[in-house]
Amino acid sequence: MVKIAFYTITGQTQQFIDKTGLDAHRIEDANPQYQMNDKYILILPSYQDFMMDSVVDFLTYKDNKKIF
Numbered sequence: 001m002v003k004i005a006f007y008t009i010t011g012q013t014q015q016f017i018d019k020t021g022l023d024a025h026r027i028e029d030a031n032p033q034y035q036m037n038d039k040y041i042l043i044l045p046s047y048q049d050f051m052m053d054s055v056v057d058f059l060t061y062k063d064n065k066k067i068f
């Protein structure tokens, strides 16, 4: 099954993920560096770039940017 990673600030994306019932990795501000290993779908809300630093940290960690 395809993996999912997501980011949320106010919880809307978390609610969407919960409704799908799918297993997903939440990108955490406290520790965004997490290795996905397999191909994955990245689900993001729209924010200005300076609010997405954790997503950048996640994407630039290991091979995460190459495999999504």
Ligand SMILES: Cc1cc2nc3c(=O)[nH]c(=O)nc-3n(C[C@H](O)[C@H](O)[C@H](O)COP(=O)(O)O)c2cc1C
Pocket (backbone or CB within 6 Å): 007, 008, 009, 010, 011, 012, 013, 014, 045, 046, 047, 048
């Ligand atoms: C402080 C704040 C800034 C936002 N900035 C943008 C934006 O720049 N562009 C946009 O399309 N939506 C923007 N939104 C709307 C969010 O993308 C939208 O509310 C989204 O559902 C929030 O997802 P989340 O609850 O998973 O964080 C903003 C929302 C908030 C609360």
